[in-house]
Amino acid sequence: MRTKNEQRPQEIIDVVAHMVIEEGISSIAMGKVAKRTGISQSNIYLYFKNKDDLLKQVFLAQKAKMSDYMRDHFSEQPGAIANMKLYARIIYQFAIENPVAMDVITQYENSPIFAQIDISAEEAEMDFDRVTVLVKQGIADGIVRDTDPYVLMAIAFDTLVRYAKSVRDKIVDPIQVPLETILDILEAAWLAPKNR
Amino acid sequence: MRTKNEQRPQEIIDVVAHMVIEEGISSIAMGKVAKRTGISQSNIYLYFKNKDDLLKQVFLAQKAKMSDYMRDHFSEQPGAIANMKLYARIIYQFAIENPVAMDVITQYENSPIFAQIDISAEEAEMDFDRVTVLVKQGIADGIVRDTDPYVLMAIAFDTLVRYAKSVRDKIVDPIQVPLETILDILEAAWLAPKNR
Amino acid sequence: MRTKNEQRPQEIIDVVAHMVIEEGISSIAMGKVAKRTGISQSNIYLYFKNKDDLLKQVFLAQKAKMSDYMRDHFSEQPGAIANMKLYARIIYQFAIENPVAMDVITQYENSPIFAQIDISAEEAEMDFDRVTVLVKQGIADGIVRDTDPYVLMAIAFDTLVRYAKSVRDKIVDPIQVPLETILDILEAAWLAPKNR
Amino acid sequence: MRTKNEQRPQEIIDVVAHMVIEEGISSIAMGKVAKRTGISQSNIYLYFKNKDDLLKQVFLAQKAKMSDYMRDHFSEQPGAIANMKLYARIIYQFAIENPVAMDVITQYENSPIFAQIDISAEEAEMDFDRVTVLVKQGIADGIVRDTDPYVLMAIAFDTLVRYAKSVRDKIVDPIQVPLETILDILEAAWLAPKNR
DNA sequence: AATGAATGAGTGTTCATTCAT
DNA sequence: AATGAATGAACACTCATTCAT
Numbered sequence: 045m046r047t048k049n050e051q052r053p054q055e056i057i058d059v060v061a062h063m064v065i066e067e068g069i070s071s072i073a074m075g076k077v078a079k080r081t082g083i084s085q086s087n088i089y090l091y092f093k094n095k096d097d098l099l100k101q102v103f104l105a106q107k108a109k110m111s112d113y114m115r116d117h118f119s120e121q122p123g124a125i126a127n128m129k130l131y132a133r134i135i136y137q138f139a140i141e142n143p144v145a146m147d148v149i150t151q152y153e154n155s156p157i158f159a160q161i162d163i164s165a166e167e168a169e170m171d172f173d174r175v176t177v178l179v180k181q182g183i184a185d186g187i188v189r190d191t192d193p194y195v196l197m198a199i200a201f202d203t204l205v206r207y208a209k210s211v212r213d214k215i216v217d218p219i220q221v222p223l224e225t226i227l228d229i230l231e232a233a234w235l236a237p238k239n240r
Numbered sequence: 241m242r243t244k245n246e247q248r249p250q251e252i253i254d255v256v257a258h259m260v261i262e263e264g265i266s267s268i269a270m271g272k273v274a275k276r277t278g279i280s281q282s283n284i285y286l287y288f289k290n291k292d293d294l295l296k297q298v299f300l301a302q303k304a305k306m307s308d309y310m311r312d313h314f315s316e317q318p319g320a321i322a323n324m325k326l327y328a329r330i331i332y333q334f335a336i337e338n339p340v341a342m343d344v345i346t347q348y349e350n351s352p353i354f355a356q357i358d359i360s361a362e363e364a365e366m367d368f369d370r371v372t373v374l375v376k377q378g379i380a381d382g383i384v385r386d387t388d389p390y391v392l393m394a395i396a397f398d399t400l401v402r403y404a405k406s407v408r409d410k411i412v413d414p415i416q417v418p419l420e421t422i423l424d425i426l427e428a429a430w431l432a433p434k435n436r
Numbered sequence: 437m438r439t440k441n442e443q444r445p446q447e448i449i450d451v452v453a454h455m456v457i458e459e460g461i462s463s464i465a466m467g468k469v470a471k472r473t474g475i476s477q478s479n480i481y482l483y484f485k486n487k488d489d490l491l492k493q494v495f496l497a498q499k500a501k502m503s504d505y506m507r508d509h510f511s512e513q514p515g516a517i518a519n520m521k522l523y524a525r526i527i528y529q530f531a532i533e534n535p536v537a538m539d540v541i542t543q544y545e546n547s548p549i550f551a552q553i554d555i556s557a558e559e560a561e562m563d564f565d566r567v568t569v570l571v572k573q574g575i576a577d578g579i580v581r582d583t584d585p586y587v588l589m590a591i592a593f594d595t596l597v598r599y600a601k602s603v604r605d606k607i608v609d610p611i612q613v614p615l616e617t618i619l620d621i622l623e624a625a626w627l628a629p630k631n632r
Numbered sequence: 633m634r635t636k637n638e639q640r641p642q643e644i645i646d647v648v649a650h651m652v653i654e655e656g657i658s659s660i661a662m663g664k665v666a667k668r669t670g671i672s673q674s675n676i677y678l679y680f681k682n683k684d685d686l687l688k689q690v691f692l693a694q695k696a697k698m699s700d701y702m703r704d705h706f707s708e709q710p711g712a713i714a715n716m717k718l719y720a721r722i723i724y725q726f727a728i729e730n731p732v733a734m735d736v737i738t739q740y741e742n743s744p745i746f747a748q749i750d751i752s753a754e755e756a757e758m759d760f761d762r763v764t765v766l767v768k769q770g771i772a773d774g775i776v777r778d779t780d781p782y783v784l785m786a787i788a789f790d791t792l793v794r795y796a797k798s799v800r801d802k803i804v805d806p807i808q809v810p811l812e813t814i815l816d817i818l819e820a821a822w823l824a825p826k827n828r
Numbered sequence: 829a830a831t832g833a834a835t836g837a838g839t840g841t842t843c844a845t846t847c848a849t
Numbered sequence: 850a851a852t853g854a855a856t857g858a859a860c861a862c863t864c865a866t867t868c869a870t
Contacts, residue, residue: 157264206395216388229391232385232433233425280831594790598787602783608783662845678851
């Protein structure tokens with residue numbers, strides 16, 4: 045028998061990820077994927093059950109990339125705010141280093157296709173868990189603003205993603221508005237009122 | 241004699257906007273649009289050059305709706321922060337009152353379709369112009385944090401959109417985290433450090 | 437607007453009927469149908485909801501052909517046996533004159549595809565109704581063998597179909613075994629034992 | 633050493649026969665066959681030249697089953713009619729005991745696939761040979777109706793097959809219309825007119 | 829102006845068969 | 850001998866768009 049080409053599924057996923065940011069999820073077509081990867085259309089079905097499965101795998105691969113990146117770079121800091129800042133910093137770094145992955149993730153999360161594809165909730169949710177515990181501690185200690193940690197983290201996430209994208213698209217100049225400024229803004233937003 | 245035809249394009253746009261949030265941009269089909277509007281398929285081409293044009297008009301219509309809403313509800317307040325808060329409040333109100341329009345806007349802005357369809361940059365950009373002047377004044381007065389106004393307004397925009405969506409999706413409870421809390425957070429983010 | 441080509445659906449049905457006897461139901465493909473009719477594949481869907489619908493219409497058209505033929509040629513005779521013989525004769529004549537229709541009908545009725553396609557029972561059932569009443573009368577009069585009329589008619593139907601097919605395929609020589617012989621055999625089978 | 637391989641072709645044939653009556657010839661797919669038998673898809677081609685060959689072997693196997701059954705159960709009786717009745721009885725019994733085989737046979741014989749697959753005429757023809765000799769003797773003796781023996785036997789065959797199927801499908805109640813009635817009908821059909 | 833008819837290109841998916849080991 | 854990998858051709862069906870009136 046022929047030996048299996050082990051890298052192929054990953055290769056396909058990578059190609060589709062690029063196609064997603066180039067043309068959008070909605071115009072991903074199995075035929076185009078085949079053409080871009082140079083394998084026959086029917087062959088894609090050896091690795092993926094169907095188109096939905098392929099799209100799901102593409103999304104999960106990017107999520108995994110981000111999770112791995114976070115795991116590799118995050119280490120607990122002294123103080124809730126320091127942890128939150130580190131978290132934000134890592135997201136930015138990831139967005140800069142992996143623009144494709146980041147774009148794919150945000151595009152999926154804003155697409156109704158995403159809702160149709162059956163992705164279990166835990167797979168889909170932003171992985172705020174680890175830092176959320178620390179945020180809660182910060183709130184208990186009176187350092188962090190006493191409100192839903194999800195809201196605080198979401199603000200950070202959205203802001204960093206937008207910032208990274210703006211920098212990439214040259215809408216914002218990172219010299220004039222460096223990452224540190226964004227982190228300062230977020231710190232101000234996070235801090236408990238009495239702590240200012 | 242008022243002809244029915246002049247309403248038709250708007251009617252089609254409204255229908256498509258609803259279809260976009262129901263099924264996503266990708267599954268908009270001219271045939272379905274024809275069926276939903278009761279207009280013959282070929283007739284759509286009397287009002288729109290092609291599908292891309294239709295989708296573009298749909299997007300621009302929602303943008304216009306938001307601009308109109310802003311114009312109708314915004315009135316200059318004393319103090320930069322008050323203006324910014326009002327601006328944020330209006331965005332939230334619009335998102336709540338016009339979920340379809342808001343969804344369409346964010347869906348488009350996160351999709352490369354957006355880039356492919358020929359929309360001139362000024363049409364696409366968030367219309368921060370009016371409040372931007374006031375923000376700049378606030379910065380000059382030393383009240384508002386001295387950084388790119390676009391960044392400050394984008395944080396507000398993204399945060400409110402996410403908040404409105406989270407409320408709608410019941411991820412965030414508006415009783416526990418009321419709009420005022422979000423505005424407080426934004427105020428903290430906006431204020432010049434020395435003003436805290 | 438273009439004027440509708442009214443004959444097209446019928447034309448398609450005729451072509452498919454011929455394809456059925458040439459290649460079998462199972463190898464009917466929309467692409468082949470399109471090629472044979474000379475219209476574009478997508479156009480078939482203007483006239484038929486889908487392939488199942490097309491196959492169903494093809495079958496029903498042949499059934500209708502047979503029903504019409506029976507209606508046009510059957511007239512009540514004096515005596516049950518005379519009626520049954522006339523019925524048998526008409527079936528034979530129809531099979532000879534409409535070999536395609538007859539083949540399609542028998543092929544459908546022996547195919548599991550037939551079961552999958554949703555054809556209401558009354559549409560599918562052999563139309564023995566009219567003659568059945570007369571057979572029952574014959575039984576009541578003691579002329580016809582006292583058993584299920586369906587069985588008696590089915591024997592006639594199967595026998596005539598086989599006979600017509602055998603004649604066509606030159607397995608049986610109609611000079612040596614004329615239709616009258618078959619009818620004699622059937623008469624013997626039908627007659628009540630005491631009437632012999 | 634008995635190798636497993638020699639049973640494999642037969643095993644495949646049996647599986648396909650069942651699939652034929654479950655889903656019809658048309659939906660037999662080599663992939664499905666492989667899955668059902670647990671043999672790898674490409675391995676089927678070790679035993680069968682191609683799909684047509686497989687289908688042909690399936691058909692011939694059922695024919696052989698019927699021939700064997702006939703050989704095992706038929707024994708010459710005194711009197712032509714007795715022989716013919718026994719023949720008919722055996723066909724019925726076979727149809728009841730081997731519905732799969734019987735269904736496959738009739739499904740094939742009513743399909744042009746049958747004609748396309750290269751099956752030599754003698755393989756395909758109903759094997760009336762043995763009893764035909766006896767029928768001819770009956771005709772010579774003036775007991776059996778003087779006509780083509782093939783016609784007489786075909787009537788019996790078709791009638792029994794239809795009867796068995798009707799009983800199975802509960803269209804005919806075997807209590808109300810027992811096999812003996814069918815045999816009586818056939819006897820009446822067979823007998824030379826003067827012998828009634 | 830208005831529209832039903834028409835279609836070629838494309839959609840996702842399955843399939844019989846061959847290849848390479 | 851045995852089999853997983855691979856594929857081109859086909860499958861049913863949809864679509865954006867144009868045509869003819």
